[in-house]
Amino acid sequence: MDHDDMLALFDNRIRRNTPPDPGCRVERDGAVVRQVGSEHSWNGVVWSGLDEAGADAAIAAQVRHFAGLGLEFEWKAYSHDRPADLGARLLAAGFTPEPDEALMLARIADLPAEAALPEGVRLLPVTDPAGVDLLMDAHTQAFGAENPRLRERLLDHLRHGVGTVSMVVAMAGDRPVSGARMELIPGTGFAGLWGGGTAPDWRGRGIYRALIAHRARLAAELGYEYLQVDASDQSRPILQRLGFAWVSTTTPYVRQP
Template identity: 65%
Template sequence: MDHDDVLALFDRQLRRDVRADSVSARVERDGAVVRQVGEPHDWNGVLWSDVDEASADRVIAEQVRYFGALGREFEWKVYAHDRPADLGKRLAAAGFEAEPEEAVMVAEVADQAAEVALPEGIHLRPVTDAAGVDLVTEVHEQAFGTSSALLRRRLLEQLAADTGTFSMVVAMDGDVPVSSARMEVNEGTEFAGLWGGGTVAAWRGRGLYRALVAHRARLAADLGHRYLQVDASDDSRPILQRLGFTLLTTTTPCVRRPDAQGRRVAG
């Protein structure tokens, strides 16, 4: 895998030329930025920007005004290779709050698609209905300790759309959900995104995360994608490294809430 080539492909396919990841959202190209705009339960934010020291503050202020007029909280995903180098500091000055840095990890689909044995008593349940979504969100709340209300609404919408670019799976211990994950792909790209992988505390360290990566890799292979991509937390990054994923870049989600007051926003 050539790092620079894959990074350029990532920027083009998943940032500049990306499609909306929800049926109720749209991708807009507004001069120097590519952004996704949707309902409050959708992901709203800036995916890519082409700014420099002279234009950055002006473009940031334009996006603040745009999303502010909609009453939307939004995220500006800042990648380590984005310019200008102080983009994150400029966003902070405009009222954005930086969340923990994530590692963008990638792997060849073919290297991950081998069958992985499940722990005894565990079976995988593909999610095809609202009851399955409830299982996914139950795991999410236990694994991450956060509300899944908005996630549930978004997942139900995606499931109803049935575009063939979205799938979810739950690992079940009998009738009890213990791990879950989903895969989202953009048609016409070489990447399949792995999202939401989480396991309840009692079942961690028993191979479920690895099994769900392999399961989704086989789905991605069937769809003709070459790479798997994960925005990994500090917890999942070492697991992915052991599975053969490599670091492509890092990203810091910078979030702007409608009532945030920037210390300095150029007009």
């Protein structure tokens, strides 16, 4: 499968026909597909099939909808979306862009099956709130800021997402130094890899690659065929060396209620 075919499959299965996250619902409003949940959920537009004539009205309709619910939401735009000036239209409608990320896709069968952890580091599955606290500790070290909203989302996954989310933290002795999660999307063949941030003093030792391999093996055992990552500039080169393809660029546009 070439890159264009894989991107088309991703758009169809993960964006246009996405299943909802636990505790959320997916709604279709004309040429827009959105997810709506609680204030701790990811709320936003996952796909749009707009043209120049109707784009501004569709954007305004989503702003009104989420404002009526009192929810912040994200319009997850991709560089191959139409119209070509979608990003500029979102800015004009009061959205704030967050950093671009590379949409990386791979067939699990094409990826390395093993990657060694540094000596003294072990992987600990996250199965309870104490494990979430360890994962968030690693996240804070890696990204330099606490994220209480993400913590609530991960706890929601524990409560409602049985069988669809796998979380793991890399422990150096008693210290969490990296953490990641995998969101399984039933019926699509795709699993999404999220997180993977590592404490600065532990970077460059192979932990990120080991977390990719660990989650890839688990996804394959569960019958999944593809992995998806929204990659930063830091992780993109590593993923490309492992066999992921950079097929598009995604920009989150956030709108306050």
